[in-house]
Amino acid sequence: MARSSRGRAARLSHVDASAPARPVDAPAPASAIAATMRPRRFRLTLKPAFGILVGAALVLCTLFPDQIAPASPTDQQLAERLRPPAWMEAGIARHLLGTDALGRDVCSRVIYGARTTFLVALVSSLIGGVGGTALGLLAGYYGGALDEFVRKLVDMQLAFPYLLLAISVMAIAGRSLPILVVVLALSSWAAFARIVRGEVLSLRERQFIEGARAIGCNDGRILLTHVLPGVTASLCVVWSFDLARVVVLESSLSFLGLGVQPPTPSWGMDLSESRQFLQIAYWTVLFPGLAICLVVLAANLVGDWVRDVLDPIVKRNRAAA
């Protein structure tokens, strides 16, 4: 019994629902966990395919922007300023997506901007995710005053218009990349903590946890090797939605001039810089924004898909909203 939940849950999934020989301690949750742990089919449908495609493009742009981008993102050619994309009348092939007001290649800026967005979002949501998961584990496992405290904190954080707080911190503490990452990470933890806490609450009552305790595992070991594996599936879902959210928050802050600062290329900042030329050069705004949308959409779709695969029966309304 002290083995991981995976083996037992898998066995349970083959038990006929009407069979009387069902373990008393594990009614509905066991089948839910079985569904969580063992997706029956792994079909590559449109949603994950799109996610993988965009994800791969992001990783490539992050690792090899010099090889992919046609020009330097900061190279200014004032003679070429505000040139439309290649397929328009005045467009030239060298600037596929046109140039911005300083004569920088829009395509190259979008490619280099991917690195900023991707790294900032990845690091912040990882920090926030680890912190939130740890808090959720502890709160769910120990309960009591700690649980109460974490729950109140989560409620407050999730309900509060966080952008306001982010705005004041960035405005006052200064606009540097490390501060931006901290601000974004602080926006991430609550969703993780809430989901993990909820899962741990039901996991800790299960027999394999009791068994682990009976053979003398200490709390740390139980949490890390027995409870944590049970919540990884939900973590994947939360994480994909959180990545989407962090990308939007980062680009929003950059758009307001409070996020990534020049000369680091960033999609949000490009939007903000090109805004005043919106009426005469829409492409300077169109493409960085499209890039943001694609990444957010991809992360959302992957999140949707993972959730559907892991949890085909239970509709999680809250996560959908």
Add this chain to the structure above:
Amino acid sequence: MGWPGEATRALGHLLAVMLGTASLVFVVLRLTGDPAMMVAPPGATLDDLAAIRRDLGLDRSIAAQYVEFLRKLAVGDLGESFRYRRPALEIVTERAGATVQLALAAQLLAIAVAIPLGVISAIRRDTWLDAALTGLATLGQSIPNFWLGLMAIVVFAVHLGWLPTSGRGGWLHLVLPAITLSSYSMASLTRLMRSSVLEVLGSDYVRTARAKGLSAGSVLFKHALKNALIPVVTLTGLQLGVLLSGAVIVETVFAWPGIGRLTIEAIHTRDYPLVQAGVVLMAMLFVVVNQGVDLCYRWLDPRVAGRRG
């Protein structure tokens, strides 16, 4: 607990959250930098700085400063705007109407569009219509509102010339900002409404209603819809934070003269008292309305009181 008890409890909670918010603002303002440095003109000497600190009461202990901050906050004193030379709170309050108008319009629009769409999507489940609506909703959740706003300006104001690009005036000025601000809420509400209706339609009492021979329309409108709306009401309340955050951005995009744009402008002109007043007022606005929604909700659905807490 009875209704008066609930109200007292909610009021206590309201005060606690307001105190928490104000304290948070204090911490952010005091611990992230020296306010004297922000106030000081360029080229100020150390003596000037010391004088400013004394002026602002920064030479006292943090605890004393905190008490002073709360005392001033309680009487609505959030300092004087550097730029306008007037009490910051007064300036911010003048702009509150515009923000509330925009947020309200967006929320109403989201509800008016999302509920029918969600219902249609649910009763036409697994058809092309459902797929299209769900896809549209996913898209709506993924497009950042500042970009949507900019693109809306390009299409509807610049190219088609149907609507004004920015500013506040007649109701035509409200159309683009309200649609932009509502996009995310609209998408989430549509998805929630769809799954909520599906869930209710699968429940026993709906089966009973069908079994006794009621028409599909009657089952849907007289029986299912009421219960399906409960989670939607909850989300509407929860989305207020998203809406207010969004308002900051949408106001900036459309030059809508609300608190959000004022605060962002104040940041760029380093008018910190005004920033503080803007953030505090928005937070308070949020907390008050949120608690109001919560109270209404408990009244609408008495089961909630037992389920929460």
